[in-house]
Each structure stands twice: as structure tokens, then as C-alpha cells.
Amino acid sequence: MNPLDDQLDRLFRSAAQSSAGHPVSAPFYGLETRVMAAWLAGQSVETGFWDMTLLVRGLIVAGLIMAVSFWPVLKSTQNSTEGAANPFAEYLQLTDSTISSDDAP
Amino acid sequence: MTDAEVAECLARGREGDEKAILELFHYMYPHVAKLVQANLPARESAEDLVQQVCIKVMAHLNQFSGKVPFLHWVSRIAVNTCLNQIRHEKRRPEVRLADLSEEEAKVVAHLATSRGELDASDHVASKELVDKLLGALRPADRLLMRLMYLEGRQMDEIAGLTGWNRSLIKVRAFRARAQLRRRYNLLMKENR
Numbered sequence: 001m002n003p004l005d006d007q008l009d010r011l012f013r014s015a016a017q018s019s020a021g022h023p024v025s026a027p028f029y030g031l032e033t034r035v036m037a038a039w040l041a042g043q044s045v046e047t048g049f050w051d052m053t054l055l056v057r058g059l060i061v062a063g064l065i066m067a068v069s070f071w072p073v074l075k076s077t078q079n080s081t082e083g084a085a086n087p088f089a090e091y092l093q094l095t096d097s098t099i100s101s102d103d104a105p
Numbered sequence: 106m107t108d109a110e111v112a113e114c115l116a117r118g119r120e121g122d123e124k125a126i127l128e129l130f131h132y133m134y135p136h137v138a139k140l141v142q143a144n145l146p147a148r149e150s151a152e153d154l155v156q157q158v159c160i161k162v163m164a165h166l167n168q169f170s171g172k173v174p175f176l177h178w179v180s181r182i183a184v185n186t187c188l189n190q191i192r193h194e195k196r197r198p199e200v201r202l203a204d205l206s207e208e209e210a211k212v213v214a215h216l217a218t219s220r221g222e223l224d225a226s227d228h229v230a231s232k233e234l235v236d237k238l239l240g241a242l243r244p245a246d247r248l249l250m251r252l253m254y255l256e257g258r259q260m261d262e263i264a265g266l267t268g269w270n271r272s273l274i275k276v277r278a279f280r281a282r283a284q285l286r287r288r289y290n291l292l293m294k295e296n297r
Contacts, residue, residue, distance in 0.1 A: 004286050004293070007216040011289075012254040014212075014223035014231035027134050031156055032127065035163045039118070039126050042164040 106132045111175040118166065126163070133162065133179045140180060144187040144251055154190055158183045177265060184248070184266045191244040200237045200288060202295040209234045213296050238288055246281035253278060 106114075111132070117125035134155075141154045162179055169178055202210065208230035215223060223231055235255070239247045252258045252266065263274055 002286075004290055006220075007293075008282075008285060008289055010222055011212070011216060011231055011235060014228050015235040016255045016257065017225070018228035018232035025138070027131075028152060031159065032130065034156060035130050035159045036123060036126065038160040039163040039166060042166060043121075 108171075108174055112171060115166070115169065115171075126166075129166075129175075130159065130163070133176065134159065136176055137162075137179060137183050140183045141187060143256060144184070144248055145191065154186060157190075158186050161186060173265075180266055181268070184252075185268070188245065188248055188267070191248065199241060200292060202292055204237070205234065205292075206230070209237070210296075213292055217293055217296055238285055238292075241288055242281055242284055246277055246284070249274065249277050250281050250285065 106128075111129065114125040114129045114132075118129065137158050138151075138155050141151050141158060145151045145154055158179075161182055165182075169175065202213070205213065208227070212223060212227050212230045212234055215227065239250055242250065248267070249263065252263050258266070260271055260274055263269070264271055267274075269277070
């Protein structure tokens with residue numbers, strides 16, 4: 001092994017023993033309160049998110065019900081407007097048939 | 106606290122039991138403090154970081170799925186928070202022999218002249234010397250060296266904590282170790 005690597009390893013081993021013996025102090029003043037506040041905020045965000053999801057789902061279902069219930073009305077309106085789309089259609093058809101019958105020998 | 110006890114605390118917490126959440130906090134706090142202190146030498150910012158990690162954990166407690174042990178999940182949040190924090194730190198300049206304290210210089214001299222392990226009385230100076238040497242590395246490399254050599258964590262564990270894959274860890278470790286060796290060599294040359 002490279003002597004430098006050996007020295008570095010010994011240095012790290014010694015430093016690791018210092019880190020291992022480092023005592024952990026108690027939570028500092030006010031941390032508990034802040035942590036609890038964060039948890040409560042997380043809870044409310046969660047609830048808010050759930051409410052939003054519920055609202056979106058409700059809107060989708062309401063939209064579907066509206067579409068289904070308006071479908072027959074829309075269909076009938078579309079049919080009537082197709083007929084009325086060209087008001088001269090019937091007149092032109094009648095004229096055409098008259099002309100063709102006049103030309104007949 | 107066992108996994109079952111953690112799960113019970115979480116269930117109680119979901120029902121709004123604040124005592125259960127406090128129990129969880131007191132369970133994870135020493136672990137978080139130790140991780141943060143190990144990865145960030147400056148104590149003042151370590152306190153801020155402990156608070157940041159604890160708040161992050163508590164705010165996202167509902168996202169804990171229970172697929173991994175609770176402390177692993179907490180560790181990952183702690184390590185990522187430390188990594189984000191130390192990314193903003195600048196690299197310190199090269200370590201010179203003149204910058205070392207008397208105890209640290211004694212450690213360097215001991216390492217150069219003796220093949221034996223360092224005395225228990227040298228542990229603190231060794232830690233400070235290591236901190237100085239690591240300070241010159243890039244933040245991610247510094248974190249990796251700490252996890253590997255000071256905390257003695259295995260590759261899989263580091264991958265779990267940092268989210269890095271094994272090959273990235275190997276490459277980073279090799280590069281960081283080479284840089285450390287080069288810096289340490291400079292110190293040794295000055296020591297002669």
C-alpha cells in the first residue's frame with residue numbers, strides 16, 4: 001500500500017473515533033413547537049389537496065351528467081337546424097323538378 | 106423504537122394524536138442531529154440544518170409509505186438537505202502547514218514518523234485536520250468521503266442515502282481520494 005494511503009487511513013480511523021464519541025444534545029428550545037407546526041401544516045395541506053381532488057372529481061361528474069341530459073335536446077336542435085341551414089333548398093328542389101318536367105316531351 | 110411501533114405512532118398521528126408525533130420526533134432527532142453534525146462542521150448552521158430537516162420530515166410525514174424503515178427515509182432527507190446546503194458553500198483554499206494548530210501539526214508529524222495508530226488524545230485534532238483536508242474538496246466528494254471513511258457506511262447504504270448509483274459512487278470516491286492524497290502529500294512535503 002502507498003505510504004500516503006496508509007497514513008490517510010490511520011488519520012481517518014482516528015477522526016472517526018472522535019465523531020463516534022460526539023454526544024448529541026437535546027433538541028434546542030422551540031424546535032418541538034416548530035416541528036409540530038410543520039406537521040399540522042402538512043396535515044392541512046394534505047386535507048386541502050384532498051378537497052381539491054374531490055372538487056375536481058365532482059366537477060367532472062357534474063359535467064358528464066349535464067352532457068348526458070342535454071344530448072337529446074342537442075341532437076334534436078341539430079336536426080332542425082340542418083333542415084333550416086339552407087332555407088332555399090326546398091324551393092330550389094321544387095323549381096328544378098318543375099323545369100325538368102317542362103322539358104319533358 | 107421498532108418498525109411496528111413507528112407504524113403505530115404514524116397511525117395515531119394520522120388520527121391527530123400530537124403525542125405520537127412528538128414521540129416520533131424524539132426518536133428521529135438524535136439520528137438527524139448526528140447526521141447533520143457529521144456532514145457540516147460549523148455548529149451554528151448545523152442547528153439550522155437540523156431544524157430544516159426535522160421540519161421537512163414532519164411536513165411530509167404523510168408521504169412516508171413504510172416501504173423502507175423510517176430512519177432510512179429520514180436519513181435520505183437529511184443527507185439530501187445537507188448536500189443541497191453544502192453545494193452553496195465555496196471550496197476552501199489549500200491547507201498549509203502554517204494553518205494547522207499545534208495539535209494538528211503533531212498529528213501530521215506522528216503519521217509521518219510512526220506506523221502505529223494515533224493516540225486517543227489525538228482523535229479531536231485528527232478530526233479537525235480531516236475537516237480541513239475535506240474542506241478543499243467539492244461538496245459532493247466531501248460528503249462521500251465522510252460517509253465512507255468517518256461513518257464507515259457501505260456502498261449500498263450510500264447509494265440508498267444519496268440516490269447515486271454504484272458506478273458514480275466509485276468514480277467519485279476514486280477522484281476524491283486522489284485529491285485528498287495530493288493535498289495530504291503537499292502537507293507532508295512542507296513537514297519535511
